[in-house]
Amino acid sequence: MDISIVVPLFNEDESLPHLAEWIDRVMKEHGFSYEVIMVDDGSKDTSWQVIEKLHAHNSCYKGVKFRRNYGKSAALNVGFGVAEGDVVITMDADLQDSPDEVPELYRMIKEDGYDLVSGWKKVRYDSKIAKNIPSKFFNWTTRRMSGIYLHDFNCGLKAYRRDVVKSIEVYGEMHRYIPVIAKWAGFSKIGEKVVQHRKREFGVTKFGMNRFINGYLDLLSIMFMSKFGKQPMHIFGAVGSVSFLFGLISLIVVVIMRFAGRIALTNSVWFYMSMMFVVLGALLFVAGFLGELVCRNSSTRNQYLIEKEVR
Secondary structure (H helix, E strand, O other): EEEEEEEEOOOOOOHHHHHHHHHHHHHHHOOEEEEEEEOOOOOOOOOOHHHHHHHHOOOEEEEEEOOOOOHHHHHHHHHHHOOOOOOEEEEOOOEOOOOHHHHHHOOOOOOOOEEEEEOOOOOOOOHHHHHHHHHHHHHHHHHHHHHOOOOOOOOEEEEEHHHHHHHHOOOOOOHHHHHHHHOOOOOOEEEEEEEEOOOOOOOOOOOOOOOHHHHHHHHHHHHHHHOOOOOOOOHHHHHHHHHHHHHHHHHHHHHHHHOOOOOOOOOOOOHHHHHHHHHHHHHHHHHHHHHHHHHOOOOOOOOOOOOOOOO
16 A cells, blocks of 8 residues: 555534545546545534545545544554555645645655654644644744654654654654654654645634643653663762762762851851751662663563564
8 A cells, every 4th residue: 555644633524524525536647556544533513424425435444443532643643554655645624725735745745754754844834823833833842852853843744764653652742743753763764755734624723722832841851862761870879970970079078167166057058058958868779779670671671673684
């Protein structure tokens, strides 16, 4: 199969028939063998009934329905697990992503050899205050922290080699950082393509301002896990050592000054500060040891992504 298109959706019954018609036209024009996997993330409208009708009309359409709303990351992760195409393409169901971009995304993966190609909505029709300005700052921060120079990390229109989606796990709200997760997993050839952004025709956006707060917390989590996920003692031990040594040296200086009659021990703020750093250093050491114990007993501790093997 050439292409798997994964479409996460939540309350998009009005747009689905139009999206399906558009996808069918593009796929037939270019002669692709394809499947469309629509993941209903607990919709309250008739989205699932629409998916069933699409499947009855065309077996290329497949559906997965969640019991409740789990979020876009969970929907993508399940869709990735089901996908069978050589190239996996994700797009939103709200008609703001254009299926006309699919052939070029497919070409960039198959011919140019990219592991992942991310869309860049260079011209947007969102509110500048609510989305555009926060998105620019968010993307700038992510570029600086991850070293991946994409303009639009959160664009729903992306293309992947099949190996990529089968080697990563997307959870929580990590769908914003799939390029970062892919790079962490060893897929470093990441490209970008300017794509069309269209005005929403049906329904309302499902994302609020809290996504930016959660986004930065998720970014910190990913950066921490990528560097210290398998060796937590490297961070906790290093910081704990610095804290403990600083506190111990300070404590020795405070005690010497006490015996020299320069300060009263119990009335000195430096004494309590020194004790605090010693205790903090010891606690960080304990946290590092506990983290190592958890990693040592984890079933994925020595799980590596093997690209090729000869037996």
